[in-house]
Amino acid sequence: xxxxxxxxxxxxxxxxxxxxxxxxxxxxxxxxxxxxxxxxxxxxxxxxxxxxxxxxxxxxxxxxxxxxxxxxxxxxxxxxxxxxxxxxxxxxxxxxxxxxxxxxxxxxxxxxxxxxxxxxxxxxxxxxxxxxxxxxxxxxxxxxxxxxxxxxxxxxxxxxxxxxxxxxxxxxxxxxxxxxxxxxxxxxxxxxxxxxxxxxxxxxxxxxxxxxxxxxxxxxxxxxxxxxxxxxxxxxxxxxxxxxxxxxxxxxxxxxxxxxxxxxxxxxxxxxxxxxxxxxxxxxxxxxxxxxxxxxxxxxxxxxxxxxxxxxxxxxxxxxxxxxxxxxxxxxxxxxxxxxxxxxxxxxxxxxxxxxxxxxxxxxxxxxxxxxxxxxxxxxxxxxxxxxxxxxxxxxxxxxxxxxxxxxxxxxxxxxxx
Numbered sequence: 001x002x003x004x005x006x007x008x009x010x011x012x013x014x015x016x017x018x019x020x021x022x023x024x025x026x027x028x029x030x031x032x033x034x035x036x037x038x039x040x041x042x043x044x045x046x047x048x049x050x051x052x053x054x055x056x057x058x059x060x061x062x063x064x065x066x067x068x069x070x071x072x073x074x075x076x077x078x079x080x081x082x083x084x085x086x087x088x089x090x091x092x093x094x095x096x097x098x099x100x101x102x103x104x105x106x107x108x109x110x111x112x113x114x115x116x117x118x119x120x121x122x123x124x125x126x127x128x129x130x131x132x133x134x135x136x137x138x139x140x141x142x143x144x145x146x147x148x149x150x151x152x153x154x155x156x157x158x159x160x161x162x163x164x165x166x167x168x169x170x171x172x173x174x175x176x177x178x179x180x181x182x183x184x185x186x187x188x189x190x191x192x193x194x195x196x197x198x199x200x201x202x203x204x205x206x207x208x209x210x211x212x213x214x215x216x217x218x219x220x221x222x223x224x225x226x227x228x229x230x231x232x233x234x235x236x237x238x239x240x241x242x243x244x245x246x247x248x249x250x251x252x253x254x255x256x257x258x259x260x261x262x263x264x265x266x267x268x269x270x271x272x273x274x275x276x277x278x279x280x281x282x283x284x285x286x287x288x289x290x291x292x293x294x295x296x297x298x299x300x301x302x303x304x305x306x307x308x309x310x311x312x313x314x315x316x317x318x319x320x321x322x323x324x325x326x327x328x329x330x331x332x333x334x335x336x337x338x339x340x341x342x343x344x345x346x347x348x349x350x351x352x353x354x355x356x357x358x359x360x361x362x363x364x365x366x367x368x369x370x371x372x373x374x375x376x377x378x379x380x381x382x383x384x385x386x387x388x389x390x391x392x393x394x395x396x397x398x399x400x401x402x403x404x405x406x407x408x409x410x411x412x413x414x415x416x417x418x
Contacts, residue, residue: 006320006324009311010324010327010331011328026296030289030295030332030336031333031335033290033292034286034289034290034333034387034391037282037289037290037340037387038286038336038337039341039343039347040282040285040286041282041283041340041383041386042348042379043344045278045383046344046373046375046376048271048274049275049373049379050374051372052275052374053372055202058132059202059260061127061128061131061132061201062205063260063263063264064231064260064263065232065233065238066233066234066240066244066247066260067229067230067257068257069258070255071254072254074228075228076226076227077225077226078225078230086250089243089247090238091238091239092235093126094122094123094126094127094232095232096119096120096122096232097230098117098118099116099217099218099221099227100116100117101173101221101228102115103116103171103172103210104173105154105170105210106158106169106172108158108159110157111158114151114209115209115210116173116210116211116212117209117211117217118215118217118218119211119213119214121140123211123231124140127233129199129201133198134198134199135162136149136162137197138199139197140213146212146215146216147193147195148194148210148212149196149197150197150211151200151205152206153203154206154208154210155195157207160198162198168192168193169192169194171220172188173221175187175188175189176221191216191220193216195210214227244257244259286386290333290387290391290393290394291393293333293391293394294397297325297328297398297399308321311324322400325395325399326392326396326399329391329392329396329399330388330391332391333394336387341383341384345375345380349375352373357370358371
């Protein structure tokens with residue numbers, strides 16, 4: 001038998017008129033369930049992609065492409081890393097020495113514990129944090145004066161006024177050599193700095209960081225050439241893996257060289273886990289909708305008993321007849337799935353272009369005013385593959401008994417009624 005024969009017969013059954021109108025209704029309900037489930041899946045996955053892309057973009061504005069930290073201990077001498085050699089690696093655009101330490105901040109009568117991040121001047125070079133400044137300006141120096149840039153929530157908790165040039169931010173850190181903590185001036189080192197700007201990246205960073213010059217942080221902590229890490233930023237087309245391997249060879253075994261994923265590995269794992277957890281939940285709902293096909297196919301098999309008998313008399317086997325109805329079940333499922341994917345793609349495109357659904361009534365309260373959406377071909381393929389598997393299972397159940405013996409009994413029963 002021609003391999004295309006089951007497809008030809010199944011296609012004819014799909015578009016032909018049925019003797020009972022109820023079959024059209026049941027088939028339409030089944031296809032609609034698949035359509036809605038497929039559309040919901042692709043929309044939800046695209047929204048998750050949009051949020052994942054947004055979070056990665058926000059994190060990348062603060063986290064470097066590559067971070068070098070000591071394998072043991074908290075600090076190291078920056079001269080242990082050959083800056084010139086690393087900067088000559090193709091794709092490396094900046095080399096920033098960093099000192100991070102928890103500190104007590106005081107502004108007027110308000111106090112807050114945060115992390116000061118001392119950075120060298122290379123930190124300002126093509127840094128995407130420039131685009132995250134809410135007010136003021138991102139600068140480390142003004143003439144001979146040091147300047148700081150605070151996270152939005154840090155500035156809010158302290159009530160910092162950028163227009164007040166007479167009230168500095170006072171920064172306190174424990175004095176490492178102090179043996180008494182009864183007096184503030186003996187237990188803590190203190191320096192003052194003016195705040196020139198406020199940034200907003202993500203709550204984790206906005207509530208934690210104040211960026212200051214590296215020299216300011218070193219003097220406050222009593223360091224000379226020590227740093228807690230070195231941050232490397234890359235050009236857009238750089239090969240991150242190759243650069244990490246090159247830096248690893250230069251730095252040696254005493255240093256950890258981590259890309260952005262390994263710096264925020266837990267965050268990325270959580271986002272990916274949430275996405276696929278929602279996918280499996282919606283897949284179960286889609287499975288329920290797909291298995292409505294069982295009733296449709298069962299009724300169709302009963303309606304086509306005469307055709308089955310004729311095909312069997314013409315030489316078709318039970319396997320051939322099963323293939324016909326399984327193919328028709330797949331065609332019905334695919335029709336609903338493709339229509340759902342197309343409708344979902346249209347909705348996602350409209351959300352991208354026109355922002356149909358907002359994140360809240362107050363757009364200014366969010367980083368973006370509308371739900372972010374990002375469509376990916378892999379998600380379309382995943383949904384299509386899932387629907388095909390569910391459709392095959394749903395079509396197989398009502399036709400699995402269409403063996404030669406079953407068809408012979410069907411022919412005998414039809415002969416009695418004639």
